Amino acid sequence: MRGVAKQLDFSWTSWFRPVSPPQKRFSKSSQDDPGLTAWCVEASKSLGLSELARKVKVSWNARMQTTAGRAWWPDRSIELNPKLKSCEPEELWRTLKHELAHLVAYERSNRRRIEPHGQEWQVACADLGIPGELSCHNLPFKRRQLKRNHAYVCANCLAVVRRVKPIKRAVACYECCRKHNAGTYHDRFRLVKHTE
Ligand SMILES: [Zn+2]
Ligand SMILES: [Zn+2]
Numbered sequence: 001m002r003g004v005a006k007q008l009d010f011s012w013t014s015w016f017r018p019v020s021p022p023q024k025r026f027s028k029s030s031q032d033d034p035g036l037t038a039w040c041v042e043a044s045k046s047l048g049l050s051e052l053a054r055k056v057k058v059s060w061n062a063r064m065q066t067t068a069g070r071a072w073w074p075d076r077s078i079e080l081n082p083k084l085k086s087c088e089p090e091e092l093w094r095t096l097k098h099e100l101a102h103l104v105a106y107e108r109s110n111r112r113r114i115e116p117h118g119q120e121w122q123v124a125c126a127d128l129g130i131p132g133e134l135s136c137h138n139l140p141f142k143r144r145q146l147k148r149n150h151a152y153v154c155a156n157c158l159a160v161v162r163r164v165k166p167i168k169r170a171v172a173c174y175e176c177c178r179k180h181n182a183g184t185y186h187d188r189f190r191l192v193k194h195t196e
Pocket of ligand 2: 159
């Protein structure tokens with residue numbers, strides 16, 4: 001299995017299916033997202049996973065149909081479906097965390113074989129703030145269309161904040177600051193703009 005990139009749990013049966021070489025997967029239909037990559041780097045660091053922090057990469061893949069996201073091992077890369085940009089922002093963050101949790105579980109497993117959505121993955125989901133996450137990878141059938149205003153999401157608790165006008169200064173999630181930082185501002189809970 002070493003040296004062969006595995007696509008994690010695209011479905012139960014294709015888990016160990018060898019995938020096409022990197023140059024084919026990361027073609028023109030794929031576009032890096034430096035902002036989401038940076039978030040995953042920080043999250044990996046905060047979990048003490050330095051190799052994952054060094055290698056993790058997030059990109060958008062326009063060829064994805066109904067799959068919301070997928071994770072690649074040992075590439076340590078995440079692909080997201082661009083349709084997520086027109087979903088509610090928590091959908092995007094939930095998917096990103098779901099996929100990152102796969103990489104976290106693998107990084108921690110130290111080449112031990114683990115179930116894609118087994119206990120290790122569930123622990124990683126809880127560590128990333130989405131306890132009780134489901135194993136489903138599909139986009140929701142009825143996607144609620146995003147209203148045409150400015151949406152922000154707390155990457156910690158996935159709360160969504162909407163504003164008529166864009167937020168100019170750094171604003172953090174009130175609930176998370178109250179719960180985890182004695183009510184004062186912390187960058188970790190800074191609201192992230194949801195871009196379409
Ligand atoms: Zn999964
Ligand atoms: Zn929050």
